[in-house]
Amino acid sequence: MTKNQIYSINGPVVTVKNAVDFHMLEMVYVGKQKLLGEVISISKEKTTIQVYEVTTGIVPGEPVYPTGEPISALLGPGLLTNIFDGIERPLKEIAKEEGIYIPTGSDVEPLDKTKKWDVKITVKKDDLLKFGQIYATIQETDMIEHRLMVPKGFDGRVIEVKKSGTYTLFDCIVKTEDTHGNVYELNLTQKWPIKTARPVFQRLPISKPLISGQRVIDTLFPIAKGGTAAVPGGFGTGKTMMQHQFAKWCDADIIIYVGCGERGNEMTQVLEEFGELIDPRTNKLLLDRTVLIANTSNMPVAAREASIYTGVTIAEYYRDMGYHVAVMADSTSRWAEALREISGRLEEMPAEEGFPAYLPSRIAQFYERAGYMETLNHAESSVTIIGAVSPQGGDFSEPVTQNTKRFVRSFWALDKQLAYARHYAAINWNTSYSEYVLDLTKWYDQNVGLSFLTNRKEIMAVLAEENKLLEIAKLIGADILPDDQKLIIEIGKVIRYGFLQQNAFHKDDTYVPLEKQNLMMAVILYLYDKAKHYIEEGKSLNLLLETSIFDQVIKMKYDVPNDQLDQFDQYYKSIDRTIKRIK
CATH class of the missing domain: 2.40.30.20 (Elongation Factor Tu (Ef-tu); domain 3)
Structure with missing residues (x-):
């Protein structure tokens, strides 16, 4: 037996x-x-x-x-541009060999072991190699140089080195010998357990923003390189679209997109669109610096859990080469539901809403793998994690959203009403927050100007005041409010439509540099200041509203090209002329 x-x-x-x-x-x-x-x-x-x-x-x-x-991930050249399932099986190769459905027990290799790579070996005989040290480089895509690092347990003195040239994945290119006389062969790959974080030399303080060109994020609710963010939102609020836009424009070197438990047709659309997106930095395909992991809702439920860990392991691998990596997880709610299903089958004692009692610790373990690091080869790099959350019925009080909130420092709450009003990005400025502003203060002061955070603070104050006044206006009507309070509502409208709302299809509005964001805030606040003085002199707000100055300021996001920022000077003159004319 x-x-x-x-x-x-x-x-x-x-x-x-x-x-x-x-x-x-x-x-x-x-x-x-x-x-x-x-x-x-x-x-x-x-x-x-x-x-x-x-x-x-x-x-x-x-x-x-x-x-x-x-359970380990095979790491090596060929990861970029590829599409894997949750357990790192290459979907394109499976489709070629087996058809559109993945057969059970499929053992297709994650990476193409027959492809030849042009390898440049950077070590010589008698060099001492340590874990994490770079021993060869490969131009994986036009944009990304793949750096081969010594795997764990392969330390030692180099006793044999092949010449630089073309090799396949499992060809030995360097041999090392440790102090006990054990000989190790280094090829173009290594394996790493997906549930174990890759070690680093040290974790560094967070100090640089991950710039996305999306004003509501960069200005109001920034995320740092090495930071974490949650994007909670109900069905149709634009979680996937926002992650697309972020992936396309953020200044990370590598993008890892994990589609975890999403609908098959939506995931197909994501994969097709990613394949067509042009990287604005290089005018080449964005896929050249992207790894896609697709684990749709009709795939085995247990593999959803693995997909999250596979994605973050690949991210850490590229981080250790010295790259800044952004991980998009869409969505962690489906991952939590997989945990709940397996926990139920194991007959474990359920906690809130049937989720297992260890849900918070699993969420924490995932987000803890983000960070700004000094790697073992002393490069500075980062993994930034942005996790979408899909609370049922848009209820942010459910366990996955609440536990995620405990472990992330940026919270971008998507609002159904904003989404239905075609307000992109549909981030609700009243319920969202970022704890990175203090960490990034020095960077903003040095790179954008001392006025940036002052302007941000004033914009936030106007939005908070506008929110209170709109609640009052709902009860008693806006007409009863005095002119100074009506002005706050009008300026709030300028901020919402002219600054927070963005057009992803407009060449100058799809991505906005920080300098332009600051100048836009300055113009809006100048209009507010001048209008406030105008009202304090006893003049009527209605006369000012009848001019086109408010609409003119709203449209500046389209009218000022990103490379002609000196045109903002015209707005100050226009505001002064308009107020002088009606006095």
């Missing part, structure tokens, strides 16, 4: 009785089809395995094969 036989099957959860040769978090192959699984619980009586593939067709009595190693 074969040992390690399947005893019971409950969806993606499989148990083995009286097994002794399994370890926690070990990767195993389940059944005759060799489905990929992971050991998640061990007791004296039984071992529990979660299977990352559909278990239809397997029966009790089939064998389970241990591997002795954890």
Whole structure:
């Protein structure tokens, strides 16, 4: 009788009785089809395995094969431009070989092992190599140089070096020998356990913004390189669109997009659009510096959990080369739902709304892998994580949103009413926040100007005051308000339509540099200041509103090209002329 036989099957959860040769978090192959699984619980009586593939067709009595190693990602050249599923199977290759559906037990290699890469070896014989040190480089795409780093446990003195030239993934190019006489072969790849964070030399203080060109983010609710942000929003509020825009324009070097449990047709659209997007920095395909991980809602539920970890492991790999990486996770709610389903099948005690009691710690572990780091090869780089949250019915009080709020420092709350009013980005300025402003103060002062944060503070104050006045106006009507309060509502409208609302299809408004954002704020506040003095002199606000000056200021986002910022001077003169004319 074969040992390690399947005893019971409950969806993606499989148990083995009286097994002794399994370890926690070990990767195993389940059944005759060799489905990929992971050991998640061990007791004296039984071992529990979660299977990352559909278990239809397997029966009790089939064998389970241990591997002795954890679930790992294969890392090497060829990751960029590729599309993987949650357990790093290449979807394009599977489609070529097997058709549009992924067969169970598919063992297509994650990376093309026959492709030849032009390798430039940067070490020589007798060099001492340590974990994380770069020993060769490859031009992976036109934009990104892939830096091969010594894997963990391969430290030692170089005893053999091949010449720079063309090699396939598993060709040995360097040999090292450790102090015990063990010889190791270095090729173009390495493996890393996806649930273990890659080590760094030290975590550095956060001090630089991740600039997206989206005014409501860069100015009001910034995110730092190495920071974390949550994007909660109900159905149709623009979470995916916002992550697209952010991926296209943010100043990260590498983009990792994880589609976790999203609808298949939506994910298809994402993949097609990413394949066509042009990188504005280079005028080449954005895909040349992007890795896409697609785990749609009809794929095995357990693989959703793995997809998040696979994505962040690839991000850390490129971070260790010295790149700034942005991870878009869409959406972490589907990942949490996968945890809930598996927890239910394991008959664990449920916490709030049926989610497992360990939900907060899992969310924390994911977001903790972000950070601004000094790598083992002493480069400064970062992983920034932006996680979309899809609360049912747009209810932000549900557990995933509330627990995510505890572990992120930027919260961009998407608003259904703004989205339906075609206000992009539909970030509600009254319920969103960012805790990075203080960390970034020095950078803003040095790179944008001392006026930037002062202008931001005044804009935020006007919006807060406008919100209070709109509540009063709903009760008693806006006509009863005095002119100075009506002015705040009017300036609030200028800020909302002229500054916060952005047009992704307009060449000068889709991306706005920080300098222009600051100048726009300055013009709006100048109009507010001049209009306030005008009203204090006893003049009528209605006369000022009858001029076109407010509309003129709203349209400046279109009328001033991003490379002709000196045109803002005309607005100050126009405001002065208009007020002088009606006095």
